[in-house]
Every structure is written in C-alpha cells, then in structure tokens.
Amino acid sequence: MALKTEHELHGRRRSRNVGLAVVLALFVALVFGLTVVKVQQGDMMEAFDHQPRTSLLPVEEPAPAPATGEASQ
Amino acid sequence: MTDIHAYDNAPEAEFGDYVALLKPRVMSLVVFTAFVGLIIAPVDVHPFIAFCSVLFIALGGGASGALNMWYDADIDAVMRRTQGRPIPAGRVTGGEALAIGLVLSGIAVMMLGLAANWFAAAFLAFTIFFYAVIYTMWLKRWTPQNIVIGGAAGSFPPMIGWACATGGISIESLLMFALIFFWTPPHFWALALFMKEDYHKAGVPMLTVTHGRAATRRHIFAYTLVLAPFSIWLGLTSVGGPIYLGVSIVLNLLFILGGWRILRRGEDAATADQYAVEKRVFKFSLSYLFLHFLALLVQHWIGGW
Known part of the structure; x- marks a missing residue:
C-alpha cells in the first residue's frame, strides 16, 4: 500500500535526496570537463602505474659535441 | 499517541x-x-x-x-x-x-x-x-x-x-592580502559598536567588551590610517593603474573620514541617533572592499601602467 499522507518530514528528506543527486551530477560533469580541458592542453596524462614506463622518463638531450679550445683550458 | x-x-x-x-x-x-x-x-x-x-x-x-x-x-x-x-x-x-x-x-x-x-x-x-x-x-x-x-x-x-x-606568491598578492587584512578590523569593530549586547552575552572577548567603546573607536580610526598606504601601494604595482589608483584614493579618504567621525563621537551622541554614523561606516566598508577589487578587475581589462 502506498503511503498516502505525506508528513512534512518527507518533503525535507526529498529536498536532501534531490539536492545530493544534483550536486553529484554536477561534480561528475565538472571532472569530465576538467579532463577534456587538461587533455586538450597536453598536460601529462600518465603517472607511475606499478611498472616503469619509458614514456615518463625525461627526454634526454643529445650529448653536446666535445668542446674544442677554451672549455678544456 | x-x-x-x-x-x-x-x-x-x-x-x-x-x-x-x-x-x-x-x-x-x-x-x-x-x-x-x-x-x-x-x-x-x-x-x-x-x-x-x-x-x-x-x-x-x-x-x-x-x-x-x-x-x-x-x-x-x-x-x-x-x-x-x-x-x-x-x-x-x-x-x-x-x-x-x-x-x-x-x-x-x-x-x-x-x-x-x-x-x-x-x-x-x-x-x-x-x-x-x-x-x-x-x-x-x-x-x-x-x-x-x-x-x-x-x-x-x-x-x-x-x-x-x-x-x-608575489608583492601584488601580498598587497591584496594586506588590503583585506587591515580592512577587517575597522569593518567588524564598527559592527561590534552597534551589536555590543550580543557578543557580551556570549562572552566573546570583543574589543568593545574588554577595552571599552572609546578604545574601539580609536582602533577603528588607526586601522583606516594604516590601511590607506597598502591600498595605494597596490595601485603602484604591476596590477595597478590610473583607474585603480583614483578609486583607491577616493575610497581611502572617505574611509578615513568615516573613522575620524567615529573617533570624534561619544556614546551619548551615538545612542541619541541610534549609531547612525557607525552603521553608515559599516555599510561603506562593504562597498570599500568590493569597489577596490572591482577597480582591479576593470584596470586589468583596460590595461594597467
């Protein structure tokens, strides 16, 4: 049997439930939006994941040609 | 039941x-x-x-x-x-x-x-x-x-x-900090002058309760004087400009004038007109801060120094 008489309490409960649902939905949208923006900006998308990743290592500059002249003196 | x-x-x-x-x-x-x-x-x-x-x-x-x-x-x-x-x-x-x-x-x-x-x-x-x-x-x-x-x-x-x-952190952000920091005491003490009973009942040691209202009036005026140079200094940094500086000078003169009026009043005069001056300065202090930051924003959009 459905609850026919609504106590004022039920209204307060509903406002809490709906409010929390809206906040959570907005939070999901926010995190998704942040992800899109961060990817577009080319931010670092990988991190340590329990095994070494060569793609995370700093790019090594090619060693400069041995200096001739002043540097060795 | x-x-x-x-x-x-x-x-x-x-x-x-x-x-x-x-x-x-x-x-x-x-x-x-x-x-x-x-x-x-x-x-x-x-x-x-x-x-x-x-x-x-x-x-x-x-x-x-x-x-x-x-x-x-x-x-x-x-x-x-x-x-x-x-x-x-x-x-x-x-x-x-x-x-x-x-x-x-x-x-x-x-x-x-x-x-x-x-x-x-x-x-x-x-x-x-x-x-x-x-x-x-x-x-x-x-x-x-x-x-x-x-x-x-x-x-x-x-x-x-x-x-x-x-x-x-940089000097500009530190000066924005100083602007709000030195603005807060005169703002809240002006409020405390016409809300005394409340704080008194709760036992919160507001300056009005511990050192009296005359001391509070002196403090308000002193802080409006200390606040002004920081506000104007902010106008001389990279985020400042003629508009901000103009707004800042006018607002600070008005705030110091308000502090001076609060200082010159006794409690009798204040109770007689139900703290009209204190209430006016409190309201003005809200605009003071809002207009300062609005001026910074406008100055940024049209370009500074």
Whole structure:
C-alpha cells in the first residue's frame, strides 16, 4: 500500500535526496570537463602505474659535441 | 499517541540547511576576491580551469565555515544574530557539521590541486586550518585581537587565486592580502559598536567588551590610517593603474573620514541617533572592499601602467 499522507518530514528528506543527486551530477560533469580541458592542453596524462614506463622518463638531450679550445683550458 | 508525534521534532535537515552550514554570504566575498586574484595574475588560465579553481576555493571556505559552526554552536545559541543557524536551531547535529566540514575540506583541497596546482591546494589547506583551528578554536575566545588575526583567514582567497594562476606568491598578492587584512578590523569593530549586547552575552572577548567603546573607536580610526598606504601601494604595482589608483584614493579618504567621525563621537551622541554614523561606516566598508577589487578587475581589462 502506498503511503498516502505525506508528513512534512518527507518533503525535507526529498529536498536532501534531490539536492545530493544534483550536486553529484554536477561534480561528475565538472571532472569530465576538467579532463577534456587538461587533455586538450597536453598536460601529462600518465603517472607511475606499478611498472616503469619509458614514456615518463625525461627526454634526454643529445650529448653536446666535445668542446674544442677554451672549455678544456 | 507517541507514534504520531515521534517525528515532530526529528532533527532531519533539508538540503538548504546543509548549504547554510557553508556560510553562503561569506562565500560570496571569497568567490569574488579569489576570482579577481586569479584573473589579474600575469599568467592566463583556461576559463574552465579558472571556474573550477574559484569553485573549489569557495568550497574550501564553505567547509571551514561548517567547522566553525560545529565548534561555535554553543556561542551561536546565545547570540540573537546566530540563533537561527542550523545547529543551534536543532536542524543539523554537530557531528554532521563536523563530518561535512572535514569531507568537503578534503575534496576541495584535492580537487584544487588537480585542477590548478599543489601550491595553491596547500595554501587552501593552510587557510582552512587557520580559520577553523587558529581563529575559531584558539583566538576567538581568548583575545580581543581575535578579529585582527582571524581576518587573515579572509585575506587569503585572492592570494590563493593568484597562486592558482602563477603557482607562487608575489608583492601584488601580498598587497591584496594586506588590503583585506587591515580592512577587517575597522569593518567588524564598527559592527561590534552597534551589536555590543550580543557578543557580551556570549562572552566573546570583543574589543568593545574588554577595552571599552572609546578604545574601539580609536582602533577603528588607526586601522583606516594604516590601511590607506597598502591600498595605494597596490595601485603602484604591476596590477595597478590610473583607474585603480583614483578609486583607491577616493575610497581611502572617505574611509578615513568615516573613522575620524567615529573617533570624534561619544556614546551619548551615538545612542541619541541610534549609531547612525557607525552603521553608515559599516555599510561603506562593504562597498570599500568590493569597489577596490572591482577597480582591479576593470584596470586589468583596460590595461594597467
């Protein structure tokens, strides 16, 4: 049997439930939006994941040609 | 019979009560000053990241408001102005407020770190700690200088906004801090002059209660004098310009004049016209801060020095 008489309490409960649902939905949208923006900006998308990743290592500059002249003196 | 009435005084909150825990009116000041700090910084931020950063700074501010309401529920129950807050009114329990404050603090700090940078996030965490622990738990009930040092918590948001963009601190962000920091005491003491009974009843050591009203009037005037140079100095930095400087000079002259009028009045004159001057200066102090940051924003959009 459905609850026919609504106590004022039920209204307060509903406002809490709906409010929390809206906040959570907005939070999901926010995190998704942040992800899109961060990817577009080319931010670092990988991190340590329990095994070494060569793609995370700093790019090594090619060693400069041995200096001739002043540097060795 | 009891089964019918068992729910009548059930402390079940509605959503708005939880929003009220976050002190939405204080939050509006945090949002505005953090937004200005972020926008006028010399580093461009993607609009969506800027939006998220300001949102999470505001959420952190709200969370510290909830912690404040949890700790101060006993004071709030005594003062007329705060009796209607969710905890003293019995709609939210203290434990709920504490949990909300702690969880939202964590979310705000983590999300600000992910959205902007970890320096700004650490800064936000420090601000929450400063407001909830140093101000609320320690200074507020202990020293009549509570307003002065506690005001620092409200002065951090533009610095956090600036840190979101630049990842650091600079003279401009420090001066924005100083602007709010030295503005807070005259603002709140003007309020305390015409709200004396409340603080007195709650036993909060406001300057009006501990050192008397004449001393408070002297303090208000002194702080308007100290405030002016910092406000004008900000106009001479990279974020300043002719518009900001003009606005700043006019507003500071008016504020000092207001402080002078408060200083020159005795209690008899004040009670005679029901604190008209004090109320006017209090209202003006709100515009003072708002117009300063608005001027910074306008100056940024049309270009500074």
